[in-house]
Every structure is written in C-alpha cells, then in structure tokens.
Amino acid sequence: MVFSSLTFLFFFLPLSLLLYYVSPKKMRNIVLLCVSLVFYAWGEPVYILLMLFSAFTDYIHGLVIYKYRNKQPLKAKVALISSIVINIGILMFFKYADFLVINLNQFFGTEIALLSLPLPIGLSFYTFQTMSYSIDVYRGQVLPQKSPIALAMYVCLFPQLIAGPIVRYKSIANELHHRTWNSAQFVEGINYFSIGLGKKVLLANNIGLLWSNIQSQQTSELTVFAAWLGIIAFAFQIYFDFSGYSDMAMGLGKMFGFNFPRNFHYPYIARSVTEFWRRWHISLGTWFRDYLYIPLGGSKSGKYITIRNLFIVWGLTGLWHGASWNFIIWGLYFGLIIAIEKAGWLKIMERWNPILQHMYLILIILVGWVLFVFEDYMQGIAYLKIMFGFTSNHLMDAQFLYDLYTHSILLVILIIAATPVMITIRKSSEKWINKRAFNFTITAILLVYYQLILLLSIAYLVDESFNPFLYFRF
Structure with a gap:
C-alpha cells in the first residue's frame, strides 16, 4: 500500500485515526503497532516476521548493552557488534546475496543458483533505524526502551516505514510514551500531507510520464536536446516523488503526535555538490x-584519511540504494566530486558568480542522475554520450519540440516549486501589509490552497493509473 492510493486515503488512514483516537492513551502504542503491521502486511505479510525479529533483536541487545556499558564495557561492545552483525547480515542476505552470486558467477565462471528473494519493502530504512538505536544506547545518548511494544512500534511505525525519513530513536524517544494532541498540530499534519501528496501525484507523476516516454526511445533515434530534457524530467520526478513522500510521512507523524525530521530542504538551489547533499535525503546523509564518517576519523585526520573516508561513505551510500554496479559508481562519483570540492575547489568557486555556481551544480547532478537511473551502467554511458554530442544523433527533432511545448507550463511550475520563492514573497510582503490582516488573509488563502491540492490529487488518482513510487525498490 502506498500513501498516494485511494485505498489508503479513504479506508486505511481514516480507520487508523479513528481507532487510534478512540483508544485509551495506554493502548495507543499497541493500536499504532497493529495498524502499522496491517499496513505492511497489505503487500508483504510474510516479511512482518522479519521486521518484528529486527525490532525484538535490538530490544534485547539494547538492554544488554545498557546493563554492561559501564560495569563491563567489553560485554557491551560484544553486544553492540552482535546487533550490528545481525542487522547488516539480514540486509546483506535479502538485498545483496544475488548481486554477490551474479558477480561470483561472472568472475569465476561458476553456476551458483540465485536465491531470487523479493526485497522486503523498507528494509534499508528500518535496518538503519534499529542500528542507530543500539549504537546510541552504547554511546550513552539514550536510555534503553523497557517496553518491547514501544520499540516495535518505533521500528514498524507506518508513516516512515516504507521510505523514511530515517527517524533515529533519540529523535522521538520521548514521544513514544508522551505524545500530546492539539488541533493546530493535526491541521499542520494535514497540510504537510496535502503538499506531499500534490508533489507526488500532480508533479512527480506527470513529469515522470515525460521521462518514461523519452527513456523508452531507441538511443539511435534520441536527439541531444531530448536526452537533456529527459534527464531534467527525471531529476524533477525523483525529487518531487521522494520529497513528496517525506512530506506525507511528516504530516502523518504530526497527525499521530510525532515530529519527524525534515528530509529535504530545496536541494536544487544549492551552489555546490557538498551543499546539495546537505539538503537532499538529510536523514540518510546525517x-x-x-555513524560512519565521524567514527572513521571524519576530516580531522589529514587529507588522505579524509579522502579515504569520503570514498568509503559514498561507496556505501551508493550500495545502500541498490544491489547494482551503477549505484556504486554513482556513489563513488559523488565521493570524488565532494573530495575535489573539499580539496580546494570550493574556495575557487566562491569567487564565481552565483549563477555560474548553480549551473555547475545542476550539470554535476544531472550527470549523476544518469548514472543512477540506468541499472546497466553501459546504457548510462551511452546516454551521456548522446547528451554531450559524442554521437551522430541529431540535435533536435519535431518530437522534442512537441514534448517541450506540451510540458512547458509544467516545467515552469516544477522550477518554482523546487525553490523557496513563494516563502520569500510572503516574507517580503509582511513589511508592507498590516500584519494581522496579512496573517488572516494568508491563512484563508492557504486553507483553500491545501484543499485544492488535495482535491486535485484525488481527482488525478481516480483517473490515472501511472502512480509509481521510485524509492520502493531501495
């Protein structure tokens, strides 16, 4: 089940909210755990056991780590290592076993059979969450959770289960038992959810159709400008798809009394790759x-250690996204760019015009998305050759002009929506308008705005069948 579905909007969510708020406060964690398990079981009932096993394992490990952390540190460290090994082992088995077998077969000429196991949805996200819990208990940053129900609810919590954000235990430890409800927060949650749904359904899905059409063209028929238009479309699709889902998760969290961290902060307005990755998928980057970069030494142990650490982190970041060489190449590509920026390129760029800085960023990011989107990295290289004119493909054709014309309004909307321009206009207007009257007017406008987005999104879902979610496969 996905948030952008009529089943979720008109059946699952209203029923979950009703059950949650009519229940006594002492029962709400159990109710939320049960509805979360139903949400997960809607698509993968078998893997509920795997998720509960992860939660129970880290619940036990957390208690053991805390018991021995001060008195017998070695036992606490062994418990921590055990927790990490189990979590990483599960992730490796389900996500990377076939990738390893394929490469062994190709390299050694063996014929080891593939396991062909379906990837548990959300595995990469909730594995990192459970690991952060054990690590933070070991570091003394949080107390262990005494209630197995509360910890299982934290791991299985449906708003952020499928695609994050990666909510660390310490961020919501207090809210697991002490959540407050007020109408303002609930309305804010609805607004966040409406914006996220609009991003996903009205923006990502529509521009995703353009990318799907361009991607399906034969490379021999693809023009240079069409290749650029296609990857720009994908860049918008993945941003509004993923950030929309994160906004919906934040909104749902607020409806149930949780405050999840922001996962995106207008990444496409960045002026360097380093800044971009501070704004994109923030919960994964942090x-x-x-849990890896700083423990390895970060950037305080000399430039060679820093470069090593960057390549380790970014290689694993790429691998986290999928069991395919293109993701590893994509991660190492950004590791290299960030290493170059840290080595002095950022200081050189500071003297550039901001427009030139931004053009540099967009170029680097678009090349990165090509490496990301094609699982066959040779196809990605072929696509890049077309983009940069290293083939005999035409510059443009009638199909490109038609696609550009028919999507021009949408592209303008996407550009505006990817920037904080509306927030800037609002803040600037406050200086010239009576604040009280201004706030009343803005509140009324926003109320209509959120309702309109919600209605348009529902209308789209009724009529359309193209409703993919890109991060399901990660």
Missing part, C-alpha cells in the same frame, strides 16, 4: 556522517 546517519552516514554520525
């Missing part, structure tokens, strides 16, 4: 920073 997870790797706090």
Whole structure:
C-alpha cells in the first residue's frame, strides 16, 4: 500500500485515526503497532516476521548493552557488534546475496543458483533505524526502551516505514510514551500531507510520464536536446516523488503526535555538490556522517584519511540504494566530486558568480542522475554520450519540440516549486501589509490552497493509473 492510493486515503488512514483516537492513551502504542503491521502486511505479510525479529533483536541487545556499558564495557561492545552483525547480515542476505552470486558467477565462471528473494519493502530504512538505536544506547545518548511494544512500534511505525525519513530513536524517544494532541498540530499534519501528496501525484507523476516516454526511445533515434530534457524530467520526478513522500510521512507523524525530521530542504538551489547533499535525503546523509564518517576519523585526520573516508561513505551510500554496479559508481562519483570540492575547489568557486555556481551544480547532478537511473551502467554511458554530442544523433527533432511545448507550463511550475520563492514573497510582503490582516488573509488563502491540492490529487488518482513510487525498490 502506498500513501498516494485511494485505498489508503479513504479506508486505511481514516480507520487508523479513528481507532487510534478512540483508544485509551495506554493502548495507543499497541493500536499504532497493529495498524502499522496491517499496513505492511497489505503487500508483504510474510516479511512482518522479519521486521518484528529486527525490532525484538535490538530490544534485547539494547538492554544488554545498557546493563554492561559501564560495569563491563567489553560485554557491551560484544553486544553492540552482535546487533550490528545481525542487522547488516539480514540486509546483506535479502538485498545483496544475488548481486554477490551474479558477480561470483561472472568472475569465476561458476553456476551458483540465485536465491531470487523479493526485497522486503523498507528494509534499508528500518535496518538503519534499529542500528542507530543500539549504537546510541552504547554511546550513552539514550536510555534503553523497557517496553518491547514501544520499540516495535518505533521500528514498524507506518508513516516512515516504507521510505523514511530515517527517524533515529533519540529523535522521538520521548514521544513514544508522551505524545500530546492539539488541533493546530493535526491541521499542520494535514497540510504537510496535502503538499506531499500534490508533489507526488500532480508533479512527480506527470513529469515522470515525460521521462518514461523519452527513456523508452531507441538511443539511435534520441536527439541531444531530448536526452537533456529527459534527464531534467527525471531529476524533477525523483525529487518531487521522494520529497513528496517525506512530506506525507511528516504530516502523518504530526497527525499521530510525532515530529519527524525534515528530509529535504530545496536541494536544487544549492551552489555546490557538498551543499546539495546537505539538503537532499538529510536523514540518510546525517546517519552516514554520525555513524560512519565521524567514527572513521571524519576530516580531522589529514587529507588522505579524509579522502579515504569520503570514498568509503559514498561507496556505501551508493550500495545502500541498490544491489547494482551503477549505484556504486554513482556513489563513488559523488565521493570524488565532494573530495575535489573539499580539496580546494570550493574556495575557487566562491569567487564565481552565483549563477555560474548553480549551473555547475545542476550539470554535476544531472550527470549523476544518469548514472543512477540506468541499472546497466553501459546504457548510462551511452546516454551521456548522446547528451554531450559524442554521437551522430541529431540535435533536435519535431518530437522534442512537441514534448517541450506540451510540458512547458509544467516545467515552469516544477522550477518554482523546487525553490523557496513563494516563502520569500510572503516574507517580503509582511513589511508592507498590516500584519494581522496579512496573517488572516494568508491563512484563508492557504486553507483553500491545501484543499485544492488535495482535491486535485484525488481527482488525478481516480483517473490515472501511472502512480509509481521510485524509492520502493531501495
């Protein structure tokens, strides 16, 4: 089940909210755990056991780590290592076993049979969450959770289960038992959800159709401008698809009394790759920073260690996204770019015009999305050759002009929506308009705006069948 479905909007969500709020406060964690398990079981009933096993394993490990952390540190460390090995082992088995077998067969000429196991939805996300819990208990940053129900609810919580954000235990530890409800927060949650649904359904899905059409063209028939238009379309699709889902998760969290961290902050307005990755998938970036990059030494142990750490982190970031060489290449590509920026390129760029800085960023990111989107990296290389004119493909044709013309309004909307321009206009207007009257007017306009987005999104879902979610496969 996905958030952008009529089943979720008109059946699952209203029923879940009703059951949750009519239940006594002491029962709400159990109710939320049950509805989360139903949500997950809608698509993968068997893998509920795997998710509950992960939660129970880290519940036990957390208690053991805390018991021995001060008195017998070695036992606590062994428990931590055990937790990490089990979590990584599960992730490796289900996500990377076939990838390893395929490469062994190709390299050694063996014929080892593939397991062909379906990837448990959300595995990469909830594995990182459970690992962060054990690590934070070991570091003394949080107390262990005494209630197995509360910890299982944290792991299985349906708003962020499928595609994040990666919510660390310490971020919501207090809210697991002490959630408050107020109408303002609930309405704010509805607004966040409406915006996210609009991003996903009205923007990502529509521009995704353009990318799908261009991607399906034969490379011999693809023009240079069409290749650029296609990858620009994909760049918008993946941003509004994923950030929309994150906004919906934040909104749902607020409806149930949780405050999840923001996962995106207008990444396409960045002026460097380093800044871009501070704005894109923030919860994943900070997870790797706090649990891998800094423990490896970060950037304080000399430039060679820093470069090593960057390549380790970004290689694993690519691998986290999928069991395919293109993701590893994609991760190492950004590791290299960020290493170059940290080595002095950023200082050189500071002297550039901001427009030139932004053009540099967009160029680097678009090349990265080509490496990302084609699982066969040779297809990605072929696509890049067309983009940069290293083939005999035509510059443009009538199909490109038609696609550009028919999507021009949508592209303008996407560009505006990917920037904080509307927020800037609102803040600037406050100086010239009576604040009280201004706030009343803005509140009324926003109320109509959110309702309109919700209605348009529902209308789209009724009529259309193209409703993919890109991060399901990660």
